[in-house]
Amino acid sequence: MGAPMVISMRLRFDCATDDSLNRLLQNINAKNMNDIRIATAQFEHASGNKKHNLSIIDELSARAAEKGAQVISFHECSISGYSFARSLDKEAMLALSESIPDGESTRALIKTARQRNITVLAGLFEKGADGKIYKAYICVKGDGLIARFRKLHPFINPHITPGNEYLVFDLLGWKCGILLCYDNNVIENVRATTLLGAEIIFMPHVTMCTPSPMPGRGYVDPALWERRDTDPVPLRQEFDGPKGRDWLMKWLPARAYDNGIYAVFSNAIGMDDDQLKNGNSLVLDPYGEIIAECRTLGNDFVIAVCTWNKLKKSGGNRYLNARRPELYGDIIGQPHESVQKVVWMNSEKQ
Numbered sequence: 001m002g003a004p005m006v007i008s009m010r011l012r013f014d015c016a017t018d019d020s021l022n023r024l025l026q027n028i029n030a031k032n033m034n035d036i037r038i039a040t041a042q043f044e045h046a047s048g049n050k051k052h053n054l055s056i057i058d059e060l061s062a063r064a065a066e067k068g069a070q071v072i073s074f075h076e077c078s079i080s081g082y083s084f085a086r087s088l089d090k091e092a093m094l095a096l097s098e099s100i101p102d103g104e105s106t107r108a109l110i111k112t113a114r115q116r117n118i119t120v121l122a123g124l125f126e127k128g129a130d131g132k133i134y135k136a137y138i139c140v141k142g143d144g145l146i147a148r149f150r151k152l153h154p155f156i157n158p159h160i161t162p163g164n165e166y167l168v169f170d171l172l173g174w175k176c177g178i179l180l181c182y183d184n185n186v187i188e189n190v191r192a193t194t195l196l197g198a199e200i201i202f203m204p205h206v207t208m209c210t211p212s213p214m215p216g217r218g219y220v221d222p223a224l225w226e227r228r229d230t231d232p233v234p235l236r237q238e239f240d241g242p243k244g245r246d247w248l249m250k251w252l253p254a255r256a257y258d259n260g261i262y263a264v265f266s267n268a269i270g271m272d273d274d275q276l277k278n279g280n281s282l283v284l285d286p287y288g289e290i291i292a293e294c295r296t297l298g299n300d301f302v303i304a305v306c307t308w309n310k311l312k313k314s315g316g317n318r319y320l321n322a323r324r325p326e327l328y329g330d331i332i333g334q335p336h337e338s339v340q341k342v343v344w345m346n347s348e349k350q
Helices: 002-015 018-028 050-066 083-087 090-096 104-116 181-185 187-195 222-226 232-240 245-259 308-313 315-321 325-332
Strands: 036-042 071-073 119-127 133-141 144-150 168-171 174-178 200-205 262-267 269-272 275-278 282-284 290-293 300-306
Touching (some): 036 050, 050 071, 050 104, 090 119, 090 133, 104 119, 119 144, 119 200, 133 200, 144 168, 144 174, 181 187, 181 200, 181 245, 187 200, 200 245, 222 275, 232 245, 245 262, 245 282, 262 300
Parallel strands (some): 036 262, 071 119
Antiparallel strands (some): 036 300, 119 133, 133 144, 269 275
16 A cells, blocks of 8 residues: 555656745755844843833844844733732732733733744743732733743742743744743753743843852842943943853853753843843854844843754754763653752841
8 A cells, every 4th residue: 555655756756846845855854944033132121110111122123033033031920010019918919910811011012022022031920810920021022922931939928829830832934932030940841841842031130240159149230221322341340240140151051052942141230129131142052153133231132043053053952962861861751849049048048
């Protein structure tokens, strides 16, 4: 029975015109040809001012689309603001939170995606149908919600409930995942998301420039931000040193390299409540190389082109194939009590 099927296929190819044959071959190889242009943004959000933050998201989305971006990613809690939430009680957190997808901010984000013809990812506090509060990050297109992820390791406010599942979704022919800030510091989360099929992982943060036991870490003086236009060098030195970019480079490239994925890192810049953040939004390829990075001291975005060929050529892809989970499956999966010690939060007696 196998031979007639082969003959039938050969006859179909013999009868095809050059144009139709070319189209067929293009469809077969479409995945290899389907590059994607992703923008990662940074901006100074206003704490609790969703209207203001959504206006900046709309502006940057429009500019990115004009430059050819198909997707734009913003930082964690980019819609609502972030660190100010550490001082809010439960009632205030519930008032700040919104339902997804029928909340006002989600609808506004969908409107931006539709009007600007770009897929948008941004973060906010979610009021779940179960009455609980979550740290959420959503991906929308002009026709609605594509994906919603709930942070697995939230800590900014004790009334936030941790998410309990990984997420991989389809976006323009690619398999994408989302992990929020601290989620990416737990290496198993990145590996698990990769094993579920993710080729691109969006990693929105509000991070850096906070105290730590590690040498050289700490806050950056907000006065340097105020003088950024007239005296940028001291600020750049702080942002690029161990308080900022140097710390990021200790671990973030390894997440992309070890797993053979694209990592889209988005971060706030400027004042986040009483803390200064350094931005450095960037995209890493599966080799762990930076292919686009924001270097301005202000609101900005950069665009990276993600290509299929790097996924298969990467060392991370080979290492994934070489795994022997029978050696360590029981070790990694054994019971463990999760403990998070965020130094700057503990120092404030959260």
